[in-house]
Amino acid sequence: MTEGRCMKCKKTVEIKDAREVEMKNGLKAIQGVCPTCGTKVFRILGKAKK
Numbered sequence: 001m002t003e004g005r006c007m008k009c010k011k012t013v014e015i016k017d018a019r020e021v022e023m024k025n026g027l028k029a030i031q032g033v034c035p036t037c038g039t040k041v042f043r044i045l046g047k048a049k050k
Contacts, residue, residue, distance in 0.1 A: 004043035006034040015041050 002015045015032035022028055028045040 002030050002032070002043065004030065004032070004041040006037065006039055006041055008037050008039040009034060013041065015043065020045075 002018045003012050004015045006013045013034050016035045018030050018032035021031050030043045032041050034041050
């Protein structure tokens with residue numbers, strides 16, 4: 001499963017409703033919500049392969 005750091009809870013959490021997105025600069029990332037507090041969680045993965 002995918003984990004990310006919640007800035008509100010200040011701990012590593014399992015990302016709920018995770019989906020892969022590509023940022024403007026070409027990097028891939030996972031975006032979802034924290035299961036504890038509902039805050040948006042974002043984790044950068046790396047370069048997108050074209």
